[in-house]
Amino acid sequence: xxxxxxxxxxxxxxxxxxxxxxxxxxxxxxxxxxxxxxxxxxxxxxxxxxxxxxxxxxxxxxxxxxxxxxxxxxxxxxxxxxxxxxxxxxxxxxxxxxxxxxxxxxxxxxxxxxxxxxxxxxxxxxxxxxxxxxxxxxxxxxxxxxxxxxxxxxxxxxxxxxxxxxxxxxxxxxxxxxxxxxxxxxxxxxxxxxxxxxxxxxxxxxxxxxxxxxxxxxxxxxxxxxxxxxxxxxxxxxxxxxxxxxxxxxxxxxxxxxxxxxxxxxxxxxxxxxxxxxxxxxxxxxxxxxxxxxxxxxxxxxxxxxxxxxxxxxxxxxxxxxxxxxxxxxxxxxxxxxxxxxxxxxxxxxxxxxxxxxxxxxxxxxxxxxxxx
Numbered sequence: 001x002x003x004x005x006x007x008x009x010x011x012x013x014x015x016x017x018x019x020x021x022x023x024x025x026x027x028x029x030x031x032x033x034x035x036x037x038x039x040x041x042x043x044x045x046x047x048x049x050x051x052x053x054x055x056x057x058x059x060x061x062x063x064x065x066x067x068x069x070x071x072x073x074x075x076x077x078x079x080x081x082x083x084x085x086x087x088x089x090x091x092x093x094x095x096x097x098x099x100x101x102x103x104x105x106x107x108x109x110x111x112x113x114x115x116x117x118x119x120x121x122x123x124x125x126x127x128x129x130x131x132x133x134x135x136x137x138x139x140x141x142x143x144x145x146x147x148x149x150x151x152x153x154x155x156x157x158x159x160x161x162x163x164x165x166x167x168x169x170x171x172x173x174x175x176x177x178x179x180x181x182x183x184x185x186x187x188x189x190x191x192x193x194x195x196x197x198x199x200x201x202x203x204x205x206x207x208x209x210x211x212x213x214x215x216x217x218x219x220x221x222x223x224x225x226x227x228x229x230x231x232x233x234x235x236x237x238x239x240x241x242x243x244x245x246x247x248x249x250x251x252x253x254x255x256x257x258x259x260x261x262x263x264x265x266x267x268x269x270x271x272x273x274x275x276x277x278x279x280x281x282x283x284x285x286x287x288x289x290x291x292x293x294x295x296x297x298x299x300x301x302x303x304x305x306x307x308x309x310x311x312x313x314x315x316x317x318x319x320x321x322x323x324x325x326x327x328x329x330x331x332x333x334x335x336x337x338x339x340x341x342x343x344x345x346x347x348x349x350x351x352x353x354x355x356x357x358x359x360x361x362x363x364x365x366x367x368x369x370x371x372x373x
Contacts, residue, residue, distance in 0.1 A: 127168040135274060154233060162205065284373060315342070
């Protein structure tokens, strides 16, 4: 009888422990943020090196939060609404020279004047500021940003145009603008004497050359901090005599990452800042149209990043400084500051994944889809 009671007691204890484990496991899952749930889905379904589970697309189609901003606000205790001018990764894809703004608003940041030789003087008003940005649902990052956004506004010109940038430092640290391309040393923004201190300004002026896809970034020290905090953007120079096929659609993609706990390693990876954004909001293109991607890698703390596109190949123009492609492939590997122009057509309608071919980056936000109609 004593042994029977002991066995029953042991059984009931084990049952209680099992129920408690299940309760706490379910509760822990329920307590996960939207971003953590996305990470789990990406790890389980989207990061296989051999094939992509159909549940990858299924998850992001069925689990998109109804209101990412509202969710993020609730999780950090913010009440009220975000500014209507907040960063929009979908809009950023096709925005350069502030062409997303109404004419009156655009004139505050961009002006072009025809020169005697037919080229343009392109003037920009750019500032640096301290700005908290949303990098994943419920995750905010204390960034340093050009014009309040990461990546900064895309600057685009034609070979031979004169670029003039009126730069103001509204932040709390010394900042600069350093452009990849040709310019006098006085316009390089890299030496200590070039630093623009808080409250001060400087005017950069140089001719757009060579043609290609380039970038700009802050070159103040410590350099890794000023880049990892968000001070960078795309700089595109079109050839004066362009012999390449004319694209039907152009997209700017800046691969970036964020060190959220300041330990020198990245916790979130993305294209155009917001993790999983293009998984939740696939980029819509048309079958057989020529899509041109201006791709830049500006990830700090990781030596190599990559871009892989499923079920098709693309023409790869390294740095875009030649008008003949260097390769026809479906994946490129890039060190920091490398950039390519990729020309792609999709043969078939459907959903096509793109992502880093490093599973860790995919699981932490660097993935999305093209929706081909």
